[in-house]
Each structure stands twice: as C-alpha cells, then as structure tokens.
Amino acid sequence: MQTIALIGNPNCGKTTLFNELTGITAYVGNWPGVTVEKKEGMWNNIKVLDLPGVYSLSPYSPEEKLSRRYILDEQPDLIVDVIDATNLERSLYLTSQLAELGRSVLLVLNMQDLLEREGIVIDTKRLSLMTGCPVVSISASKGIGLESFKKEVEHALKENKAPACPLFSNYVENLLTTIIEDDYLHLIPSGRPQRWAAIKLLEEDELFLSSMPPIPEAFAEFLHQAKTNLRLHFEDDPEAIIIDQRYKVAEHIAKHCQTKKFQKKRFNFDTIATSRFGAIPLFIAIMGAVFYLSIGLVGGYTTGILENFFAYLGSNLSILLDSLGVFPLLSGILIDGIIAGVGSVLTLCLNSSSFSSC
C-alpha cells in the first residue's frame, strides 16, 4: 500500500484537505498549531498522513522534529506540500527543504478562491518548471479541484521522481560538492540523501549529528576550516547562511511565478478595531451598549413582568392564608421568605442571562 504525507505551513489547510479526502472529521481550528500529532486516514486505497504545520524542518521544535523524522524514516511515497497560495514565498522556503529529502513532492496550491480577492495570479506551469514538482490548484474548504488533485497524486506516485534541489550560490555549491566526496558521507543511514547530509554537516544540525558516528579528525578539521571560510565570506554563521540561501531561491521563484494585479484594499473594520487608539474606546462602547441593552431595555421590561407576577402571587397567597387562619410565622416564611426570595433570584438570573446572550 502506498502512503502520501500532507505537510505545509500552519493554517494552510492541510487538515481541511485531509478531512475532505478521508472523510474523517478531524478538528480544524482557525489558528495555527492545531495538529500536534500526525493523523492517519485512507483515501482510494492510499494511506494519507496529516503532519503538523511547520515553517521549516529545524531540529528545535517538536512539530518540526516529528515531521522531519517521519519523512526521513518512514519514507512516504509522496510528499504533498500544501501551500497557502496567498503566501507563496514563505511556503516555498519549506518546499526548498522538502525537495532535498529525496522523495517525490507534489505542490498543492490551496486557497485558490482567495487569490482572486487578493489580486494575485500564479503561473502554475512556470512554478512546476522552476521547482521540478508537479503543481495542482485546489480550494480544500470549497472542495474545488479535488478531481485534478487525485489525478496528479496518481501520476506522481507512478512517476516517483524526486524534485530538483534548490541551487545555492556557487561558493556554497562548491563546498557542498567537496563535502559529498568525502568517505564519511557513505556512513549516512539509508533514506538520507547525500546533499541533505552535507547541508546538515555545515549547519551543525544536532539531530543529524547525534545519528551519525563520530567524525574522523581529518574530516572534522576540513569542515571546521570550511565553516570558518564561510563565516568570513558571508559574515554570518553557516546555519543562517543556508537559511538566507534558501530564501533567496524562494524569493526568486515567487518573483517569477506570481504577479499582483492590484494592491489589496487595506482599510476595513479591523483597521479601526485593532488600531492603537481606537481599540479600547471601541471595546468600552460595545460593552456599554451590551450592558444598556440587556439590563436597561430588555432587562427593565422582563424584570417588571416578573416582579409584578411575584407581588401578585404573594398578596393573593397572604389573603388566602389569612382567611384559613394560618399561623402568622408560617405565612411569613412562605410569602416574605420563599416567594419573595425565589422571585428576586429569578429576576437576577433573567437579567444576567439576557446580558450574556447579548
């Protein structure tokens, strides 16, 4: 049985797509970080995995570690990289890391319906050419494009072709080539591509280094020298240089595949509601209106009715009890205690319930 893994930035629609495919109603929250563990489901005899949302595959956060370990160790047949199409550049930064893992990758441009509103056009053919991955546009929440998604998945599973690795500047590329030539690279566990390993060596990735035997002295000396040269050349540490190189690739691809037809209108209700000086006065005004509505308008009306009802009940009961000659202490408990007490509590309850329902 073949396996596909959904991965992408937080809040890009992975879980919506996952639910759409598998019919499992996994909880989708409208905030990032909802999927902390991976979820599994079946779709057309293919195992589908929903991985947590990540911006990167760094060795630091638990979600990133989980996603990375899963792809490297379990080797899904296809990585489905879900991209929030309105945020292409940052999504492609993650793609640049996925492309190095040696698995085939399908790019899914999600939220296609929002693109029009934002005035963005994406040239999918060009995107496919520049990344070396097949590209398909969908809108998971509206269920648009799922037929072509299915076709692309089947096609990609059959082809099983790894994408083009992002190319860095010549200086870094030459360095990577030299590192790959070293015998030490033969020791990397299966399923880990050499280029990826060479990059991890430069980045001093803790997770990778802990999975490897100790580096022989000569090679360690060589790496140390290489990293010192890198620092001098780029005036930053190797990990930062690699990130910078990746973003340059993402920037380049986004620039060539994406055109903005118009600048999104930037003034709306949020502009006032979340502004520095508007927010708190607006908050007070809304709370005041709610208070006035519930306690004043609605509350005044319902309180009147209830009070009248209990006063009527009390006076009628006292006439009845008097005529029966009930002991005054007992009638006092009934009328002034129970009826008046329950009456005022009920009135208060009604007030607060109308307040909270506002």
Add this chain to the structure above:
Amino acid sequence: MAKTMDELTVGQRAEVGAIKAPKQLKRRLMDMGFTKGVDVEVVKMAPMGDPMEVALRGYNLCLRKAEARVIELR
C-alpha cells in the same frame, strides 16, 4: 549600537540586519523570513505598544517587543 526593530513606529520601513539572539530564536526568526536585507514595515501596534505587527515577504507577522529587540536594522 545599531537600531533595533522595536524602535520603529507604525508606518516606518527598514531593512533587516543581523539578529542577535540565542541559536534557537535566531533560527526561528530567520525561518519566518527575517534574513539580511529583507524589507520590513511596521503595520500596527497593540494598544499598550506590545506586541507589534510587521509586514515582510508579502505577509504579516506579530512579534513581541522582546523578540523585535533582537532584530537589528541597517
């Protein structure tokens, strides 16, 4: 001392320089797109001035003042 991002006010633009933070935070901020030379603009400030919202690389990001303080500008 270089100017840092928390010193910007709404509407101001700048170019990101070095990030002076522990490894993990530095990686996180860079993963979010704060690489050298990238253009940032402060879009909004919370009522008490913290956190702040900045626009970079075509998207908006909310940052605590403490995090903005480690991002140097040039």
